Every structure is written in C-alpha cells, then in structure tokens.
Amino acid sequence: MGVEGAVAGTSPAIDTSKPHPARMYDYFLGGKDNYEVDQEAAERFIRAAPEVRLAVRANRRFMHRAVRYVVAEGGVRQILDIGTGLPTEPNVHQIARAVAPGTRVAYVDNDPIVSAHSRSLLDDDDQTSVVLADLRDPRSVLDHPDVRRVIDFDQPVALLLVAVLHFVTEEEDPDAVVATLLDALPAGSHLVLSHATVDIHDDAREDAVNVYKNATATMNPRGRARVLSFFGDLALAEPGLVLVPDWRPDEPAPHGAPPIGIYGGVARKS
Template sequence: MTSLSSGESGAAQPYAIDTSKPHPARMYDYFLGGKDNYEVDQLAAEQFMKVAPEVRAGVLANRRFMHRAVRHVVAEGGVRQILDVGTGLPTEPNVHQVAQAVAPDTRIAYVDNDPIVSTHSMALLDGAGGTSVVLVDLRDPRAVLEHPEVRRVIDFDRPVALLLVAVVHFLSEADDPAGVVATLRDALPTGSYLVLSHATGDVHDDRREDAAAVYNKATATLNLRTHAEVADLFGDFTLVDPGLVKVTDWRPDEPLERGAPPIGIYGGVARKDR
C-alpha cells in the first residue's frame, strides 16, 4: 500500500505511481495472468512463486470465493449495496458484474490506494450505473467511510456488504488491522455482511515465512495470520455456514481436484444480526 494523504473532506489527494517497488495489486494481477504490471512486480511475483508454487492456484481460488460470496450476499442476503475495499486491478467478471447479474440495481463503491487500479477500474466501469471508484487507503477507514463518492453510492442506513478480500493481510500490527476492520464494521447497519479473506501460514509446514518475506521489498508487507486471528476480525458478526474455512471449502461450485495443492487463504462471510 502507498501512504495516504487526505484533505479535510476525507478525499484522497493525487497519488504518484511508484514503479520502483513491487505493488501487491500488480503482483496479484501477474499471478492471475494479467498484463497490468511492471517488471519489478513480475520479478517479485516469480520469486514468490519459487517458495510458494501454489500461489497462482490460490489467487484463482480466492477470486472464485469472492464471486460465490457476492452471489450469496446479493441473492440470499438481499443486499443491494457493496463496499469493496482493496479491490485490486479489475479482472472480469468483477464484483459489479457478478452482483448486477443477480440484481441489476445493486450499487458498488470500489476503493483502492493504487492510482493504476483506479484508472483501470474507471475504464471498466465506463457506462456502468450505480458504481464509483475511490482512491483512498484502507489504513484510514474514516476517509473511506466519509468519502463523497462512497456516500454518493452507499446509503449506510441500509444493509451493506463490506468486501475485504485478500487485503487485510497487507496491514501490519502497527497499522492496527483489528481497529481498521472494526471501524468499517461498526459503520454498517443491521442486516449487513462482511466478506473477508486472509492469507495464513497454517496449512504449510514452513508457514510460508520465506514467501511472506518477498513482500518486505514491496509497498506493503504480507502478514500471515492464524485461523483464530482471522476469526477475530469478524467481531460480533455471525459467520454463515460453513464458517471461516479455506477459500476452496467455502460453498464450492465443484469438487476440489485430486492432488490440488493446499491453499493458505481463509475466507468467510458473516452477517450483522444486531
């Protein structure tokens, strides 16, 4: 993540595009086979894959989890507003396409701190109604909640689905991830949902510490957390079945391929009941 500069309105000021360091969103794009990345991102991604060869399968599994979770909160949860924070570079189908295929009146606010993400998202959304793209850093959750483009799309008096998909693990303990997530959670009314996925070292013997270290030279560190630590991020929201599980195990559309590598990403969907 880049550093945040906010004005009095809470709107983010212009960000410079830093191509001297790998950026998680652009590395993620490379893992997905995209072209919106630079050589510095490609080199870091290749280094990461040497110590965590399952990463490409992992990011694909994470996106499929997101698609299933979005369909759930829209179709079964009846939510018609989505706040997607840390959206990353757009890969079709993106959140608004998945949600609006179920309910065309669903409104979506995309938030990220990378100006490249913002530019590409705006291009994808050209002509898409009920959407906005906001350039703000997750580490300033109040700026996210108060941004006029978020407020234009999202009515916080009605249920909202908050998406924090593969982003909180880029918050270090010094960033107070629990406090950041709680601030966003607490702004949501009853009937809202939290969709969250997070990298973990639980499923590998080496806990993927060498892989996480690759991000030390990136614009954000990768902070692997345990099942208990990730579960705490949901606060008093009620996890829907099957709870907090590996993303491959969250209501899969099809059986896991035999011999598929274990994926070190937890995912869950939880509802605010009161």
C-alpha cells in the same frame, strides 16, 4: 498501501520503484497491468510458494460465490469493496448484477493504477464509484464523497475485505480498522473476508512472505483463531471460517490439488 491520493481530486504518480500487492496479484492471475518490478517479485514468490497461482484463483472464486450469496440470500443491494485490485472480469458489480440488476458498488484501492484502470472501465456507470483511499485510514474510505454517492449507510451493505487485511500489520491495528468499518454499517450488513495463513505449510512459507518486505506493503499471514477474531460477534454463515476452496464450493476440488493457505468466511451483522 500509502494514503497518498486519498483526497478527492488529487492525482498521485504511479510508483514503479517497488512492487505493489495489487499489481503482483494481477500478475499471479495472468494479467498484464503490472510492471517489471512487480513481475520480478511475483516470480520470486512463485519459486517459494508454487501453489500461489492456484491460490489466487481459488480466492477469486470464493469472492464470486460470496458475492452471489450476500446478494441472493442476504438481500444486499450495495457493496463496498476495499482493496479491489486491478479489474478482472467478471468483477464484483457484474457478479452482483447477474443476481440483482441495479446493485451499487464502490470500489476502493490505494494504487493509482488500479484507480485509473477501473475508472476507464466504469466512467459511464453511475451505480459504481472508484475511490483512491487506504484501508488503514477507514474514515477516509467511509467519508469519501464518491463512496457516499453510491452507498447509503442507512441500508445494509456488504463489506468486502478480500485478500487485503493481511497487508495491515498488527502495529497498524487491524482490529480497529475492521471495527470502524463495521460500526458504520447497519443491521443486515455482511462482511466477506479472506486472509492469507501459513497454518497449513510446515515451512510457514517464510521465503514467500519475505518477498513483500521490499514491496509497498508487507504480508502478515495469520492463524485461524486470529482471522476469526476479525468477525467479532457477527453471525458466520455456514460452513464458518474455512479454507477458501471449502466455502460453499460449486464443484469438487481437483484430485491432488495442493492445500490453499487462505481462509475465507461470510458473516452477517444482526
């Protein structure tokens, strides 16, 4: 997750020498916007953690439910989605606008291929923006003119950090990253966060996690208490921080489904 290209107007080259988490995620979802290096790494991950395809789909369904919640029940009409990944329909703006037409969305990712694909789909939509910037430099996100074009930070915002914060190491200070972002948001804003964990697997999925050591960002799964700490003093919506299939499910889990090692929660800034 490098900061290259975070400045408006730059056009960084797409690096295909190392797997990128966004492109691996696309492969897990069955997408085609990935390269051989991503596919090989993803297949190694699948061998070590066979439930990963079910997990990423469960995570995406959590995101769908959470977006509907913050728009319908939270009254939010603008969303800052950081670490958006490659476009997969329905995407955040489509989910939100099915509830409240006109909801504005700023998509942020640090992979140039994500930016290119998203821009090609959304160029004619003046209520969305696509920004190439890095979560680990939160001020570059908050101050980006294309974020400011669609997001009014005087009004409530839903901040989406969905399956992205586990790519920030402790040395990169994820607490400061989240705090900087939340400090910029007014009361009535919401945080939607999901995060990988190895709490539920006896082998800690060590072989799977190690696949990311050769990627553009390492994976750093965290325990429930550590993930919960990112919410600070925000008020968590029921049922609190739970595994993503258990967050306000709209259908029962399939019988015999494997455990999904991703926590998810939604909280409001009061």
